Amino acid sequence: MSARIVVVSGSAREESKVHDVVRIAATTARAAGAEVREVLLHALALPMMDHGDPSQGELACVKVVRESAAWANGFILVTPEYHGNMSGCLKNWFDFLYLELAGKLAGVIAVTGGGCGDMSITAVKNSFAWCHGFTLPFHAAARGPDFKDGALASARVNDRIQRIAYDVARYAPVLHKTFNEARELGAGQESGVAGMHL
Ligand SMILES: Cc1cc2nc3c(=O)[nH]c(=O)nc-3n(C[C@H](O)[C@H](O)[C@H](O)COP(=O)(O)O)c2cc1C
Structure with a gap:
């Protein structure tokens, strides 16, 4: 099984530094042999998720979010930090999803x-875990001074982003294959968390 990775840009604005990080992560994941799709939330313009409005599921932008997440076996999630949290638009992406993760x-x-x-x-790791997904035991942060003219200039941060991309490509197919095998065991305790999603 090969890696199928969705790289999500959690920025609502086109000029965001997030996009250069997304570019590095996606390029590296492809170099690692993964199939990669980029979900750029500023371009999708998702509406605010309304749990009481099932017609949102018919919107093309919502279908892109749900179908790409269902297709993927791994994710690289890039968020701008707003007030010590993920961006509102990345949280909104989560709110359209659950079992796809x-x-x-x-x-x-x-x-x-x-x-x-x-x-x-x-915050991002918590939301992913609450959707019963797993996250890598390390992460990366790029600060404003790490960029020059909108491009990431820090070799140290670039190195870390690439390690993340290689590891998601390496481990995502193995983890998802094992999860699917556990799901085959049925709903009993021996299937663990996978049996809760039949
Ligand atoms: C509403 C808002 C809240 C922010 N909160 C934080 C914060 O808590 N910590 C921080 O280091 N930077 C914060 N920033 C700065 C952004 O993280 C920074 O601008 C980052 O580059 C976001 O990506 P972008 O501006 O390139 O889109 C905030 C910016 C905005 C607009």
Whole structure:
């Protein structure tokens, strides 16, 4: 099984530094042999998720989000840090999803003004876990001073982003295959979390 990775840009704005990080992550994941799709939330213009409005499921932008997440076995999620949290538009992406993320692997990267990114990274990891997904045990943060003219200039951060992309490509297919095998066991305790998603 090969890696199928969705790289999500969690920025609502076109000029965002997030896009250069997405470019590096996607290029590296392709170099690692993965099939890659990029979901650029500023271009999709998703509506605010309304749980009481099932007609949102018919919108082309919502179908892109749900179908790409169902297709993927791994994710690289890139968020700008806003007020010590992930961006509203990335949280909105999560709110359109649940089981599409279960049993899959995510790498998480934050772009901050100057903070260490721990708060937004933890927020993204929490939401992914609450959808029963797994996250890499390390992450990356690119701060404002790490960029020059909108491009990432820090070799140290670039190195970390590439390690994340290689690891998501390496482990995502293995994890998802194992999760699917566990699901085959049925709903009993021996299937673990996978049996909760039949
Ligand atoms: C509403 C808002 C809240 C922010 N909160 C933080 C923050 O908590 N910590 C931080 O380091 N930077 C913060 N920033 C700065 C952004 O993280 C920084 O601009 C980052 O580059 C976001 O990506 P972009 O501006 O390139 O789209 C904030 C910016 C905005 C607009």
